[in-house]
Amino acid sequence: MGIDINIRITGGAGQGVHTVGAFISCMAVAAGYHFHSTQDYMSRIRGGRNSYSVRMMDIPVRAGRADANILLLLDPGHLSHFLPGLHPKGLALSDTPIVRQTERVTAVPLKELAASAGSPILGNMVGAGIVASALGVSPDMMDRLLALEFRGDFLEKNRKAVRLGSEWASGYLTEAFRLPPAPFRPRMILAGNEALALGAVAGGCKFATGYPMTPGSGILLGLSTDGPPLGLVFEQAEDEIAALNMAIGASYAGARSMVATSGGGFALMAEALSLAGMLETPVVIALGMRPGPATGMPTRTGQEELEFALSAGHGEFPRAVLAPGSVEEAYTLAFHAMETAEAHQVPCIILTDQYLADTSVDIDPDGLPVLPVRRRIVRGAEVPRNAEGRYFRYALTESGVSPMSVPGEPGITVVADSDEHDEDGHLTEDHGIRVRMEEKRARKEEGLAAETLPPLLAGPPDGEAVLVGFGSTKGVIAEAREILAREGIFVAAVHLRQVWPFPTGAMEGILSRYGTALTVENNRRGQLASLIRKETGRQVAGTVSRFDGQPFTPEGVANEVKERLWAERSTRR
Amino acid sequence: MGGTFDTAVESAWCPGCGNFPILTAVKKALERTGKEKHEIVLVSGIGQAAKLPHYVDVNVFNGLHGRALPAALAIKMANPSLEVVVTSGDGDIYGEGGNHFVHNIRRNPDIAVFVHDNQVYGLTKGQPSPTSDPGWTGSLQRSGVISGPFPPLAVAVALGCGFVARAMASDVDHTAELMYQAITHKGFALVDILQPCVTFNKKNTYEWYGKMAYRVPTDYHPSDRQRAFALSLEWEERIPVGILYRQERPSFEEVHPGVGDPPLHARQTPEEAIRALIQERVLTLP
Secondary structure (H helix, E strand, C coil): CCCEEEEEEEEEEECHHCCCCCCHHHHHHHHCCCEEEEEEECCCCEEEEEEEEEEEECCCCCCCCCCCEEEEEECCHHHHHHHHEEEEEEEEEECCCCCCCCCCEECCCHHHHHHCCCEEEEEEEHHHHHHHHHHCCCHHHHHHHHHHCCHHHHHHHHHHHHHHHHHHHHHCCCCCCCCCCCCCCCCCEEEHHHHHHHEEEEEEEEEEEEECCCCHHHHHHHHHCCCCCCEEEEEECHHHHHHHHHHHHHHHHHHHHHHHEHHHHHHHHHHHHHHHHHCCCEEEEEEECCCCCCCCCCCCCCCCCHHHHHHHHCCCCCCCEECCCCHHHHHHHHHHHHHHHHCCCCEEEEEHHHHHHCCCCCCCCCHHHCCCCCCCCCCHHHHHCEEEEEEEECCCCCCCCCCCCCCCCCCCCCCCCCEEEEECCCEECHHHHHHHHHHHHHHHHHHHHCCCCCCEEEECCEEEEEEEEHHHHHHHHHHHHHHHCCCCCCEEHHHHHEEECCCHHHHHHHCCCEEEEEEEEECCCCCHHHHHHHCCCCCEEEEECCCCCCCCCCHHHHHHCCCCCCCCHHHHH | CCCEEEECCCCCCCCCCCHHHHHHHHHHHHHCCCCHHHHHEHHHCCCCCCHHHHCCCCCECCCCCCHHHHHHHHHHCCCCCCCCEEEEHHHHHHHHHHHHHHHHHCCCCCCCCEEEECCCCCCCCCCCCCCCCCCEECEEEECCCCCCCCHHHHHHHHHCCCEEEECCCCHHHHHHHHHHHHHHCCCEEEEEECCCCCCCCCCCCCHHHHEEEECCCCCCCCCCCHHHHHHHHCCCCCCCCCCCCCCCCHHHHHHHHCCCCCCCCHHHCCCHHHHHHHHHEEEEEC
């Protein structure tokens, strides 16, 4: 085994847990290592009990780990909560006063040292200095990294805090966590939400809106930051109903549009989703899932909206539902969503969740494809006109996709109506036209299905068992598979990047080659298992399920899979 | 057929409906702008009033009930050179879409909003609307409306709407004049139109409006917000018709940093710019 160090920083909101977590991630990259970071935070502005875990390895990291090797507690009151998560050979560093000093817990005067650095709020950076010292990251390197983040007087204070932390630590700490020297490689540091927004911008998104809601807000932040230099117009909506109606309005006027939200906001968008289906306006909806029902656990993770995303909106209309499994996929699938929505003139939903939203990793900048945006709007001579020179927005075609022009195009008008309409867009109550239009819209689903992204299979091509997941569980399942393989249990894993139109043929083929299929889902009911049964008619033995609001860990999945497989084996005997 | 904007679409309105003179006025006002059909977008929600765009040969966005304003705002943001006009009912704009009414007045996009205010839900067969008079009996409030009426013009003046007017549907020329003024006003312009519903509203009839309505005096200065507010609250004794409040302020499109030329559909996504965005995030040591 190579390097695998998990560092967990904990504290209340406002204590700089996020800042120091992100800083330690930079340290890993600067030292030539890879990292994967996740956040766990409470729904409040100040205080509470938050954590930021940074796992460093000498290979790209795909998942977090349950136990921490180094625990840095900015609030000593959190000790009893986080100590059970400390690795048996781990090191806990806690601010003072601590109730009971043990062999596993070292008291560090974080606030005191911070005060002598110029401000008591710099306790987090004192902690960063201690961690740097434990990892063997040089003070010079720390100075250079700080210069990337801070300026002027604040830079000096931060430098002093980090230095005081590392001086305090020198000679005090074991060398167990020292990182061997490794060559520095320029890496991009990116979180799931940032990647999704970036992918949408790369996909030509020019209009974005939404109403803030965790964990979708980070996507809005990304769109409103990266978008404007490329001509994207952002506006915060008064509510989610307005948001999706706005995005559809902009799309009618020819802009690639998107919204980002969470389950509750998506519920408010359901009617407009159906409108996009009827008007055949391309639109992308990023849906950041969190545990429900209702407000649920606002800042925690879940995958409870699969069935909702597939069925939301009244009436029958085609849609695409994508489920990125990593930060890189958040980028590539957001781009793909923009292209797909326009190519097929359908709403396209991207299912993400708090875990992926707040996951940061280092990635190879050349690993993010930059592809040409293919606009399909017809202008000028390309606009089909009938004998009277009129353009029909909903012209009946074989594929069901009609040439889409925009209002403002000289000589024509673009008519769109939420009522059933004729080819010209005007409302109709003619039953024959109704049937033809419903069939036209349905034909688009065939085109969509033909382009469904195939599921990604890893591991043995046939055998005892296959694990199936969608969305953010990809990395965790991949590592769980490796843990099992080390124990002599060889299972395959399937990651569904696109859950609708369902890749029925591909999944039937895969499932036929394994004895047992188990889904791994952050929900209680096993929504993916139900979907697979419904779409393929094949058996799914069960679901490795977690619905406490926290993400899976590779060890947790591996353990449960082991138990399930033993149970399966004993019943088969 | 004869007018520039006439269509062959069959009307779904009752004989004698107050929507007919409003349609005539809309076409007159649009003709007076000198704009061509491709430069105009009529946006509506759902209801009998919301069918109006189908009877005008321009671009049409007939969306969801209550949601005309968000769509209209976004169309204007996507392409500010389009003349965006909303025409929908009182239930649509003040009821189901009340939140969008409030917040789009705050935004002040350069759109004109014509509300066919007949104080009743016609298409769903006679329920009270947000502007129904207290005591009025509708099919779902048989003992009479208990809630106080929504005062659209007072709300608009209170929110600082730059153009607040009331028209009377039966007076086509005056309505067309107010509509033209609203369209040419820079910013959110509201024209609330007293519209008799000949089928379901037996109180607020052509005759009743004829008795109650009066034109604001020619020497009235609509720039005085306090006076405009007082006038906008008049209803019980008599009902003022005309421009109640008018004040120029910067439009949303003027102050929004991203909105403008070229329209969003014509904006490019150069691959070099995306590569630059990616490079910005690469950790390089100083």
